[in-house]
Amino acid sequence: MDVKSNRLDRLFFRYQREFEQKALDVLRSGWYIMGPELAAFEREFASFIGVPHCVGVASGLDSLWMAFRLLGIGEGDEVIVQGNTFIAGVMGVTKSGAVPVLAEPDDRFMLTAREIERRITPKTKAVLVTHLYGMMTPMDEIVSLCQKYGLRLVEDCAQAHGAAFRGQKAGSFGDVGCFSFYPTKNMGAFGDGGAVVMKDAALAEAFRVYRNYGCTDKYHNSVVGTNSRLDELQAGFLRVRLRHIEEMGREKNETAAFYASHISNPFVTLPQAAPQTYNVWHQYVVQSPRRDALQAHLKQNGVETIIHYPVPPHLSEAYAGLGYQKGSLPQTEKLTDAVLSLPSYFGITQEEKQAVTDAVNTFTG
Ligand SMILES: *Cc1c(COP(=O)(O)O)cnc(C)c1O
Numbered sequence: 612m613d614v615k616s617n618r619l620d621r622l623f624f625r626y627q628r629e630f631e632q633k634a635l636d637v638l639r640s641g642w643y644i645m646g647p648e649l650a651a652f653e654r655e656f657a658s659f660i661g662v663p664h665c666v667g668v669a670s671g672l673d674s675l676w677m678a679f680r681l682l683g684i685g686e687g688d689e690v691i692v693q694g695n696t697f698i699a700g701v702m703g704v705t706k707s708g709a710v711p712v713l714a715e716p717d718d719r720f721m722l723t724a725r726e727i728e729r730r731i732t733p734k735t736k737a738v739l740v741t742h743l744y745g746m747m748t749p750m751d752e753i754v755s756l757c758q759k760y761g762l763r764l765v766e767d768c769a770q771a772h773g774a775a776f777r778g779q780k781a782g783s784f785g786d787v788g789c790f791s792f793y794p795t796k797n798m799g800a801f802g803d804g805g806a807v808v809m810k811d812a813a814l815a816e817a818f819r820v821y822r823n824y825g826c827t828d829k830y831h832n833s834v835v836g837t838n839s840r841l842d843e844l845q846a847g848f849l850r851v852r853l854r855h856i857e858e859m860g861r862e863k864n865e866t867a868a869f870y871a872s873h874i875s876n877p878f879v880t881l882p883q884a885a886p887q888t889y890n891v892w893h894q895y896v897v898q899s900p901r902r903d904a905l906q907a908h909l910k911q912n913g914v915e916t917i918i919h920y921p922v923p924p925h926l927s928e929a930y931a932g933l934g935y936q937k938g939s940l941p942q943t944e945k946l947t948d949a950v951l952s953l954p955s956y957f958g959i960t961q962e963e964k965q966a967v968t969d970a971v972n973t974f975t976g
Contacts, residue, residue: 612913612962612963612966613913613914613915614913614914614915614954614959614963614966614967615915615954615956616915616916616917616952616954616956617795617917617954617956618956618958618959619794619795619799619956621956621957621958621959622956622957622958625855625957625958626851626852626855629851629854630801630848630851633847633848633850633851634844634847634848636847637843637844637847638844640843642843643842643843643844644840644842644843645823645840645843646843647843648843648844648846648847648850649667649840649841649842649843649846651846651850652665652667652841652846652847652849652850652853653665653666653667653806655850655853656790656806656808656849656853657808659773659780659853659856660780660781660782660783660788660808661779661780661783662782662783662788662808662809662810663809663810663812663815664808664809664810664811664812664814664815665806665807665808665815666806666807666815666818666819666822667804667805667806667822667840667841667846668804668805668806668807668818668822668839668840668841669803669804669805669822669838669839669840669841670791670793670803670804670805670839671699671767671769671789671790671791671792671793671805672699672702672703672706672791672805673805673822673837673839674703674787674789674790674791674805674806674807675699675700675702675703675704675706675739675765675767675789676702676703676704676706676707677807677818677821677822677837677839678703678765678786678787678789678807679703679704679707679709679737679765680707680821681787681814681817681818681821682737682763682765682786682787682814684707684709684736684737684763685707685708685709686708686709687709687734688708688709688710688734688735688736688737689709689710689711689712689732689734689735689736690704690709690710690711690712690735690736690737690738690739691712691714691722691727691730691731691735691737691738691739692704692711692712692713692714692738692739692741693713693714693715693716693721693722693739693740693741693743693943694713694714694715694716694923694924694925694940694942694943695716695720695743695920695923695943695946695947696739696741696743696767696924697741697743697769697919697920698920698924698927698929698930699769699791700739700741700767700924701713701924701930703739703767703789704739705930709736709737710734710933711924711933712730712732712735713924713925713933713935713939713940713943714726714727714729714730715940715941715942715943716743716942716943716946717942718883719746719882719883719884719885720743720744720746720882720896720946721743721746721748721749721885722738722740722741722748722753723752723753724752724753724755724756727753727756728756731760731762735760735762736762736763737762737763737764737765738753738756738757738762738763738764738765738785739765739766739767740753740764740765740766740767740785741766741767741769741770742766742767742768742770742771742774742781743770744770744882744892744893744894744895744896744919744952745770745771745774745797745863745890745891745892745893745894746771746774746882746884746885746888746890746892747771747774747775747776747781747884747885747888747889747890748776748885749776749885749886749887749888750776750779750784751776751777753784754784754785757785763785763786764784764785764786765785765786765787765788765789766781766782766784766785766787766788766789767789768781768782768788768789768790769789769790769791769793769796769805770796770797770891770893770894771797771891771893772790772796772797772798772856772891773797773798773856773857773859773860773889773891774888774889774890774891775888775889776885776887776888776889777887778889782808783808783810786809786811786814787807787808787809787814788807788808788809789805789806789807790805790806790807790808791804791805792804792805792806792841792845792849796893797856797859797860797863797891797893797957798849798852798853798856798859799852800845800848800849800852801844801845801848802842802844802845803845804841804842804845804846804849805839805841806841820833820834820836821834821836821837821839822836822837822838822839822840823836823838823840824836824837824838859891859957860889860891862957862958862959863891863892863893863955863957864890864891864892866892866895866955866959866964867882867890867892867895867955869964869968870895870953870955870964870967870968873964873965873968873972874897874968874971874972875972876971876972876974877976878899878900878901878905878974878975878976879897879898879899879905879971879974880897880898880899880949881897882895882896882897882898892955894919894952894955895952895953895955896919896950896951896952896953897950897951897953897971898946898949898950898951899949899951899974900949901976902918902948902949902950902951904974904976905951905971905974906918906951908970908973908974909967909970909971909974912966912969912970912973913966913970914953914954914966914967914970915954916951916952916953916954917951917952918950918951918952919950919952920947921947922947923940923943923944923947925939925940925943926944953967953971954967
């Protein structure tokens with residue numbers, strides 16, 4: 612049996628009627644940007660996260676750089692970011708003009724208060740926490756630390772729609788929670804999309820103005836903004852996705868639990884969730900000291916896997932200018948060389964999970 616690394620068609624066909632109906636409704640409405648679907652989505656998503664405000668934007672990257680920009684962070688400021696994040700997190704910082712200071716994750720792929728504190732300098736203005744792979748970072752000590760040092764806290768929740776710590780959802784702990792709705796995310800659109808969530812009403816208003824050319828009243832512009840809007844079709848599709856987000860989380864947890872109880876191989880380490888967290892398992896990421904051989908073995912057995920991510924931001928050509936080298940972040944680099952994402956897409960069948968498990972268990976190192 613062949614198992615692909617992802618199957619977005621499974622999700623589409625499960626809710627086909629709802630998506631098609633929504634597309635027809637929006638197309639027939641004659642209103643395609645900044646209309647009723649966006650307004651409804653923003654209300655519903657804010658309520659789902661448990662904060663008063665949500666503003667739709669065009670992508671996850673936009674949500675990140677706009678967050679720093681509107682929090683007043685830019686040139687001359689430092690933002691502490693974990694080294695093992697997706698490169699968009701680092702770009703969000705550099706696009707705002709600030710300097711990313713890369714920190715090491717722990718064995719659960721997560722940033723910790725202790726590691727953040729080590730990297731604080733007089734220039735530090737903010738911390739960006741990424742709930743990588745949909746695994747929730749414990750937030751209590753990080754929130755206290757940011758309060759103690761007067762730092763802004765931004766959460767990159769692009770992989771963590773609905774994840775929670777002690778019942779409180781990702782995105783609601785800091786000043787701004789940033790989301791991507793890229794199609795492969797746990798809550799994905801059929802194109803690009805993103806959103807920010809927050810408690811502060813004035814900040815939400817600033818995002819609304821900024822995403823639309825700095826426009827306060829039609830054709831009256833108060834600041835030089837940008838064009839970063841979530842269109843009506845995508846907002847409508849996301850409202851459909853939001854209706855089923857709990858089911859998505861349940862299935863992802865079933866898959867993670869199946870792998871946790873059936874995979875058994877001395878050369879493979881399973882991911883460990885932190886205590887008191889609800890995780891949405893955007894990716895199910897195992898580690899192996901013989902990762903490349905494991906990936907080749909799985910491929911031979913018909914199982915396609917992906918490495919998230921093969922090059923950490925500090926070693927990418929794009930960020931050569933930051934001045935890091937191989938060896939600068941040993942823990943990040945160790946994880947980079949060991950991680951492998953097993954198929955765990957929405958709609959994966961029992962037979963497919965079993966095929967993945969059998970292939971992993973027959974790896975002999
Ligand atoms: C996908 C992703 C982003 C970027 O989102 P886009 O919508 O592709 O711009 C940022 N951070 C993380 C952790 C992501 O997974």
